[in-house]
Amino acid sequence: MSATIMYGNLLANQIREEIKAEVEALKQSSVHPKLTVLIIGHNPASKTYVRMKQKACEKVGIVSQVIELEEDISEEELLYQIEKLNKDTNVHGILVQLPLPNHINEDRVLEFINPNKDVDGFHPINIGRMQIGQDALIPCTPLGIMKLLEFYRVETKGKHAVVVGRSNIVGKPIGQLLLNQDATVTYCHSKTENLSDITKQADILIVATGKANTIQAADVKVGATIVDVGNTFLEHGGVIGDVDFEAVKEKVERITPVPKGVGPMTITMLLHNTIKVASHFKQ
Numbered sequence: 635m636s637a638t639i640m641y642g643n644l645l646a647n648q649i650r651e652e653i654k655a656e657v658e659a660l661k662q663s664s665v666h667p668k669l670t671v672l673i674i675g676h677n678p679a680s681k682t683y684v685r686m687k688q689k690a691c692e693k694v695g696i697v698s699q700v701i702e703l704e705e706d707i708s709e710e711e712l713l714y715q716i717e718k719l720n721k722d723t724n725v726h727g728i729l730v731q732l733p734l735p736n737h738i739n740e741d742r743v744l745e746f747i748n749p750n751k752d753v754d755g756f757h758p759i760n761i762g763r764m765q766i767g768q769d770a771l772i773p774c775t776p777l778g779i780m781k782l783l784e785f786y787r788v789e790t791k792g793k794h795a796v797v798v799g800r801s802n803i804v805g806k807p808i809g810q811l812l813l814n815q816d817a818t819v820t821y822c823h824s825k826t827e828n829l830s831d832i833t834k835q836a837d838i839l840i841v842a843t844g845k846a847n848t849i850q851a852a853d854v855k856v857g858a859t860i861v862d863v864g865n866t867f868l869e870h871g872g873v874i875g876d877v878d879f880e881a882v883k884e885k886v887e888r889i890t891p892v893p894k895g896v897g898p899m900t901i902t903m904l905l906h907n908t909i910k911v912a913s914h915f916k917q
């Protein structure tokens with residue numbers, strides 16, 4: 635039996651068509667959805683991601699503005715830029731591209747964004763709302779993964795979901811969303827002992843370590859569903875995930891590829907969150 639490859643780009647394209655129609659409808663009621671991205675410094679990966687976000691916005695008719703700020707900008711100046719966007723009624727979504735330079739306090743910056751415009755879903759208010767199951771802006775990668783699991787009819791209720799990686803932007807929130815959908819969730823991380831013993835028990839395995847080859851064929855259960863969140867850029871071009879895809883796919887029921895797996899869903903959920911905010915501006 636060969637695995638189903640869960641192509642995020644196919645579902646992403648389908649959802650983007652729906653979003654495009656919703657943007658059209660919003661424009662009919664004089665709301666022009668707009669996303670503003672702040673990018674600080676010259677991280678090449680950040681530039682690539684921001685360009686992808688801009689292009690995706692353009693394709694569905696969302697206005698995208700990118701504000702490029704110098705690497706040595708002060709935290710106060712950055713907060714001032716955010717404050718202007720918080721107040722600007724034409725701006726629906728605000729995204730501060732991460733990582734930030736070391737001299738800037740990331741927590742302070744993320745908390746400064748108006749939670750109702752926080753299309754990344756990184757504000758403590760949104761994290762709290764999500765945790766208690768209230769309506770919230772949900773982080774894009776976890777939300778994209780949930781949509782992908784739903785599309786491929788992956789049962790979560792009562793299943794053992796193992797999350798490898800505990801970042802605030804992927805690991806922690808995807809575990810919470812799976813729990814909210816009645817999965818039994820185990821978190822693993824860099825200090826976990828006997829990692830393989832735990833990942834082998836997973837019905838659903840989410841791998842978000844940012845390290846290539848974290849998961850090999852021996853680390854998965856036959857028939858499992860594997861979601862690879864990794865995005866490591868190779869020196870000579872190309873991008874790979876955290877899972878040894880070729881070997882693992884022979885053993886499992888479903889697996890996401892990299893590229894064309896989770897990544898395109900992340901960007902699509904950014905568009906989704908932006909029109910979610912914009913639709914609140916409709917009278």
Ligand SMILES: Nc1nc(=O)c2c([nH]1)NC[C@@H]1CN(c3ccc(C(=O)N[C@@H](CCC(=O)O)C(=O)O)cc3)C=[N+]21
Nearest residue numbers: 683730731732733754865873893894895896897898900
């Ligand atoms: N405030 C903030 N929000 C983010 O959402 C955010 C961030 N900072 N910092 C960096 C990470 C990373 N991230 C990705 C988005 C798309 C792909 C993606 O689409 N990747 C392609 C491959 C890359 C390519 O084709 O060049 C794919 O998987 O098919 C990957 C990674 C968003 N991030």
